[in-house]
Amino acid sequence: MTTRGQSRPIAIAIVGLGFGEDFLPIYQAHPDVGRIGIVDTSRARLDDVGDRFGIDDRFERYEDVLASPDWDAVHVLAPVRFHEEYAIAALEAGKHCASAVPMATTIAGLEAIIAAQRRSERVYMMMETSAYGREYLLAKHLYDSGRLGTVSLYEGFHIQNLDGYPDYWRGFPPMHYATHALSPVLALTGARVARVTARGSGLLADDRVNSAFDNPYASEVGLFELEDSDVVASITMSFFQTARTYTEGFNIYGSQMSLEWPAFDSDPLRVFELGPLDPHQPATGLRGRRSLVSDAVFLDPAEALPADLVRFAEDFEIAPAGGGAAIQKNAEHGGSHPYLVHEFISSIVEGRAPLVDAATAAEWTAPGICAHDSALRRETVEVPRFRPT
Ligand SMILES: NC(=O)c1ccc[n+]([C@@H]2O[C@H](COP(=O)([O-])OP(=O)(O)OC[C@H]3O[C@@H](n4cnc5c(N)ncnc54)[C@H](O)[C@@H]3O)[C@@H](O)[C@H]2O)c1
Missing domain, CATH: 3.40.50.720 (NAD(P)-binding Rossmann-like Domain)
Known part of the structure; x- marks a missing residue:
């Protein structure tokens, strides 16, 4: 630009x-x-x-x-x-x-x-x-420094009950607002989404259906395939008919470290660090590698x-x-x-x-638009490009 x-x-x-x-x-x-x-x-x-x-x-x-x-x-x-x-x-x-x-x-x-x-x-x-919250900034720091390792799994979620919000939210297609749940993994890796497969989960009650939108769904879930990557991001969006306090965040799992969003905002973000195989494993009878768990220490905004x-x-x-x-x-x-x-x-x-x-905003927004389309058509949808290859 x-x-x-x-x-x-x-x-x-x-x-x-x-x-x-x-x-x-x-x-x-x-x-x-x-x-x-x-x-x-x-x-x-x-x-x-x-x-x-x-x-x-x-x-x-x-x-x-x-x-x-x-x-x-x-x-x-x-x-x-x-x-x-x-x-x-x-x-x-x-x-x-x-x-x-x-x-x-x-x-x-x-x-x-x-x-x-x-x-x-x-x-x-x-x-x-x-893309600027303290949780994301910590994930980016750990990723850029190599401590997180390669990304193995990503789950983004946004569950919020919109009953009683201004009427323009009634029946809003959940995936049209997927950027908060999806953007962290795209910002972290610099990848774009190549294609998405999504489905609606739960039909809106009649009084929540809005003729302004082509949307019958209270919730939508999707698998977003990152281009030139073996990572698939799993995204869950729900705006109606789900009994849950507001949560909007992500779990990111790396080959060496992972971050898990707390169940409640008042709880700490958890950091997992994979330990070595126990050399005494045969004697102890334990199998698999243990992870050390700690509360996240965020970066200094200053x-x-x-x-x-x-x-x-x-x-x-x-x-x-x-x-x-x-x-x-x-x-x-x-x-x-x-x-x-x-x-x-x-x-x-x-x-x-x-x-x-x-162009970046479009790359972060289009996958959600395509995901809603995928849920309506029950087909995998290719996400368009917004910059030359
Ligand atoms: N985490 C986030 O990034 C985040 C969080 C909350 C809201 N939002 C976004 O911010 C926007 C505003 O959210 P909100 O909750 O304040 O919405 P809102 O509808 O509660 O309030 C919007 C305000 O805009 C005014 N308004 C309405 N039409 C207008 C117009 N044509 N021109 C100028 N002002 C107008 C209203 O009088 C009201 O004061 C939404 O688009 C929402 O998606 C983003």
Whole structure:
């Protein structure tokens, strides 16, 4: 990708103030960010967030941000159905664009964003939290240093009950949101998915079926074959009719070390390290190699983040602009948010592609789209390529 580096500070508008609110204080603290604007179709939400975070630039219409030369970049966190349209509009208006997952929900949509990014020469980044969480960063460190060995097995899962969420989630095809569960193994190995075989598991009750989607399934499971690799990733997605507290993570098994996600968020990530064969095995009667088990020790965020952002990798609080009780924020998604903000902003400043650029985002998103297609057709589906071989 060719983009022109941009002199600082960057003026950015945050679009959609549900999840989007969590990113505001991080952008406010970033040393290369200047002016911050907020966009939301709800005036009440705009004013509530604007007052608490001390932001005067408030827009009910996204188009007004795009039409103004005052804004260099947008971060789109509007509902899923706007991601594709808003990303293309931003790039065509000459703005850099970060987008919440999923990038789009059709293959044509992914291709259209890639084309718009190439024409615009602006930065596009999909803000994939699972590629920056502390668990993934530890897995990557162990993999890159050779300690994990080769990847033997990978299981990604995302089980979350979406009853009572905004109505656009009703009947949402689970595999259209597979990026959180799948991306870690693709980020780790640099591989793309060649083909996928998936099936639906459990039919949606009538009141959860949504005519906006071609989806009868509450859950979907899939086997994703990595290209030029002997690894098959197993992915489980469930949004309805599954009795389980929210879990979104992965187990990665290597030839020398493995990481296993805790059953509950309050429990530690477990690290397994394969020991040698016991030389006294015949005498003891034991067979097989034992693994040493320990609790994960995560990397220090200060090694990767600017000093002003380090505190956002853990739970934090901030003083509201108008005074009053502190705003408490949990470091959701493995503390990934400050890493995402820093990667997006620094890629603009440095005029380089971000880690999850448009082609990479498409490679991480398309397998889920193809998996849903596979489940509907009950056939294996080839995943398209998004860059030359
Ligand atoms: N781990 C993750 O990466 C992660 C986690 C949560 C949500 N998300 C994504 O972030 C996005 C937002 O999630 P959410 O839970 O905040 O959604 P939400 O529907 O609860 O809230 C979205 C906000 O956007 C506003 N809005 C609605 N339509 C808009 C429009 N056309 N333009 C501007 N603003 C609009 C709403 O008023 C609301 O304040 C979703 O696409 C979701 O997929 C990603």
